[in-house]
Amino acid sequence: MNKLQRLLQNKILILTICAAGIGGTFQYGYNISIINAPASYIQTFMNTTWLERTGVPLESNVILLLWSFTVSAYPLGGLTGAVVAGPMAIMLGRKMSLLLNNVFVIIAAALSGFSRMAKSFEMIMLSRFFTGMNAGVSMNIQPMYLAESAPKKLRGAVALTSASFTALGLVLGQVVGLRELLGREESWPFLLASNVVPALIQLTALPWFPESPRYLLIDRGDKESCISALQKLRGTSDLSAELEEMLAEQAAVKGQRAKNPWELFQNPSLRWQLVSIVVLSSAMQLCGNDSMYSYAAYVFQEAGIPRDKIPYVVIGTGSCELITSVTCNMIIDYAGQRPLLLGGYIFMAGWAIVFMVALSQQTQISWMPYLSMACIFAYILSFGIGPAGVTGVLPTEIFDQMSRPAAYMICGSLLWFNLFLVGTAFPFIVKSLAHFCYIPFLVVCVCTALYVGFFLPETKGKSFLEISEEFKKRNFKTKTRAGFYKGPEEIKTTTL
Numbered sequence: 458m459n460k461l462q463r464l465l466q467n468k469i470l471i472l473t474i475c476a477a478g479i480g481g482t483f484q485y486g487y488n489i490s491i492i493n494a495p496a497s498y499i500q501t502f503m504n505t506t507w508l509e510r511t512g513v514p515l516e517s518n519v520i521l522l523l524w525s526f527t528v529s530a531y532p533l534g535g536l537t538g539a540v541v542a543g544p545m546a547i548m549l550g551r552k553m554s555l556l557l558n559n560v561f562v563i564i565a566a567a568l569s570g571f572s573r574m575a576k577s578f579e580m581i582m583l584s585r586f587f588t589g590m591n592a593g594v595s596m597n598i599q600p601m602y603l604a605e606s607a608p609k610k611l612r613g614a615v616a617l618t619s620a621s622f623t624a625l626g627l628v629l630g631q632v633v634g635l636r637e638l639l640g641r642e643e644s645w646p647f648l649l650a651s652n653v654v655p656a657l658i659q660l661t662a663l664p665w666f667p668e669s670p671r672y673l674l675i676d677r678g679d680k681e682s683c684i685s686a687l688q689k690l691r692g693t694s695d696l697s698a699e700l701e702e703m704l705a706e707q708a709a710v711k712g713q714r715a716k717n718p719w720e721l722f723q724n725p726s727l728r729w730q731l732v733s734i735v736v737l738s739s740a741m742q743l744c745g746n747d748s749m750y751s752y753a754a755y756v757f758q759e760a761g762i763p764r765d766k767i768p769y770v771v772i773g774t775g776s777c778e779l780i781t782s783v784t785c786n787m788i789i790d791y792a793g794q795r796p797l798l799l800g801g802y803i804f805m806a807g808w809a810i811v812f813m814v815a816l817s818q819q820t821q822i823s824w825m826p827y828l829s830m831a832c833i834f835a836y837i838l839s840f841g842i843g844p845a846g847v848t849g850v851l852p853t854e855i856f857d858q859m860s861r862p863a864a865y866m867i868c869g870s871l872l873w874f875n876l877f878l879v880g881t882a883f884p885f886i887v888k889s890l891a892h893f894c895y896i897p898f899l900v901v902c903v904c905t906a907l908y909v910g911f912f913l914p915e916t917k918g919k920s921f922l923e924i925s926e927e928f929k930k931r932n933f934k935t936k937t938r939a940g941f942y943k944g945p946e947e948i949k950t951t952t953l
Contacts, residue, residue: 469666469689469690470606470607470611470615470690472662472666473606473666473690474603474618476662476663476665476666477555477599477602477603477666478599478618478619478621478622479622479659479662480555480558480559480562480655480656480658480660480663481555481558481596481598481599481619481622481659482592482595482599482600482622482849483623483626483655484562484588484591484592484595484626484652484655485592485595485596485626486622486625486626486630486775487626487627487629487652487655488531488588488589488591488626488652489531489626489627490626490627490628490629490630490631490775491630491633491634491649491651491652492527492528492585493631494634494635494639494640494645494768495634495640495648495649496524498642498645499524499578499645500520500521500524501642502645503520503523503524503578504520506576506577506578509576510576523578526582527578527581527582527585528585528880529877529880529881530582530583530585530586530589531589531592532589532873532876532877532880533586533589533873533877534585534587534588534592534593535589535592535593535596535869535872535873535876536593536869536870536873536874536877537586537589537590537593538558538561538590538592538593538594538595538596538597538869538873539593539594539865539866539868539869539870539873540593540866540869540870541593541594542593542594542596542597542862542865542866542869543597543718543862543865543866544862545557545558545594545598546598546862547676547715547862550668550669550672550676550677551601551602551605551668551669552602552663552666552667552668552669553668554594554598555594555595555598555599555602555663556660556663556664558598559591559660561587561588561590561591562591562652562655562656563653563656564587565584565585565586565587565588565591565652566584566649566650566651566653566656567650568580568581568583568584568587569581569584569585569649569650570646570649570650572584572646572649573646574646581649584649588652591656593873596619596849596869597865599619600616600619600849600852600853600865601669601862601865603615603616603619604616604853604854605669605670605671605672605853606667606669606670606671606690608699609699609702612854613789613794613850613854613916614786614789616849616850617782617785617786617789617846617847617850618786619846619849620782620785620841620845620846620849621779621782621783621786621846623782623845624775624778624783624845625779626655627775627778628775628776628779630775631768631771631772631775632772634648634768635768635769636768639651640768667685667686667689668682668686669686670683670686670687670690670703671683671706671858672858674704674707675707675710675858675859676858678707683700683703684696684700687699687700702922705922706857706858706922709922709925710859713859714859715862716859716860716863717863718863718866718867720863721860721863721864721867725932726928727932728932729928729932730855730856730860730928731864731867733851733855733908733913734852734855734864734868734871735867735871736905736908737798737844737848737851737905737908737909738848738867738872738875739871739875740848740901740902740904740905741844741845741848741872742872742876742878742879743878743879743897743901744802744840744898744901744902744905745879745898745901745902746805746836746837746840746845747876747879747880748879748898749774749836749837750771753770753771753774753833757770757771757830773834774833774834774837777834777837777838777841778837778838778841778845779841780841781838781840781841781842781845782841782845782846784841784842785797785841785842785845785846785847789846789847793915793916793917794847794851794854794916794917795909795913795914795915795916797842797843797847798843798844798847798848799906799909799910800842800843801839801840801843801844801847802843802844802902802903802905802906802909803902803906804835804839804842805836805839805840805844805898805902806899806902806903806906808832808835808839809895809899809902810899811828811832812832812833812836813892813893813894813896813899815828815829815832816829816892817892817893819892851868852864852865852868854924855916855924855925855928856925857922857925914927914928914931
């Protein structure tokens with residue numbers, strides 16, 4: 458009977474993860490990939506619409522500019538979503554924020570779905586902005602909700618499912634964008650509006666599952682609701698140890714209110730936590746993984762793959778990220794987060810060097826295009842095994858309950874700003890550095906690996922309070938004249 462109960466409770470946790478993920482970070486990956494297949498059709502629609510309005514066709518550079526605005530609307534919306542996610546998580550709770558977040562996608566789906574009928578390409582731009590807002594909110598709140606709902610021994614693996622859903626969305630977006638499905642010219646409004654389906658699934662499923670127990674106890678002070686949520690998630694097993702840990706965390710932040718992002722910068726006790734999320738959140742986009750996808754079609758074509766078959770091979774790149782993120786889920790609570798991050802960036806640095814060499818020799822040596830192709834898959838695999846998932850979990854692990862939403866606001870804002878920066882700068886980097894365009898990304902990978910290796914502590918198997926105490930020791934270490942380090946308590950005693 459006990460085994461049956463444990464199995465049932467594991468099912469509830471798994472279903473909670475699925476309900477949160479399908480309308481959460483799944484949308485981020487899905488909406489990044491579905492815009493690629495109809496790109497030429499939408500640009501044609503822009504030109505045709507303008508011609509009908511004015512009688513004059515658009516110049517090619519103006520079409521490109523309008524398309525750039527359409528693409529840029531997504532990270533701009535994501536940045537906005539990341540900024541509003543913190544206040545939403547505090548005022549509405551984690552679960553309710555995820556549910557209300559689907560409103561942005563429903564608006565976006567209506568705008569893109571009816572854009573051709575209304576003969577308005579502006580509706581597509583606005584649609585991409587609302588889609589970005591949805592992704593910005595979910596990328597911040599979903600890992601927070603899942604990590605706060607998971608037991609300590611499974612916390613890393615559960616929170617890391619956010620990356621798995623992102624990769625799953627990326628692959629399914631590539632599949633749905635094939636010509637055999639919704640990738641034809643007449644189907645592009647339906648393709649762009651198809652993101653409403655995951656939103657409706659989440660709106661139906663997530664209300665059946667509990668709110669974050671930590672949010673209920675520490676933010677709202679509702680012990681009864683916290684125990685009820687824990688019983689749903691853990692079953693009838695002994696909850697005393699976990700509840701005691703939460704009560705200790707509640708006591709540690711008693712009398713405090715949820716912090717604003719600027720307060721984190723002013724607080725010396727959060728110095729190393731803040732530096733860690735700034736470095737790792739920036740590196741996640743500045744490492745060049747997304748740029749690999751833009752290079753994929755060119756490299757595959759040079760390798761002799763027919764143009765009409767390239768979309769099918771590109772699906773393999775997304776599948777690589779999915780496979781590694783699922784693998785990372787299985788091993789994170791055994792290997793720890795620090796080794797996965799360190800290994801990921803070291804391997805990416807190595808593959809970046811090989812990739813640049815292969816690109817420079819692509820026209821000279823017949824088998825070099827195949828090496829370039831292997832580098833693309835290897836680079837994405839290295840990214841998926843650590844940086845893709847662990848980075849999103851880190852703010853939950855290293856910040857306390859009062860600082861966590863603000864930390865995610867900073868983390869998310871950096872992620873979306875750097876996504877926009879790389880998307881804008883990469884064509885110019887390629888033009889300037891040609892085959893050696895991955896030098897800036899190589900530098901980012903090496904510097905991040907050094908930071909992780911020397912400064913980031915391991916969080917595996919530790920409670921939120923234990924992790925917080927470890928960082929406090931680092932933040933308040935002060936060097937004495939003799940060259941030894943003392944903590945704040947020792948300094949106070951010495952001064953007295």
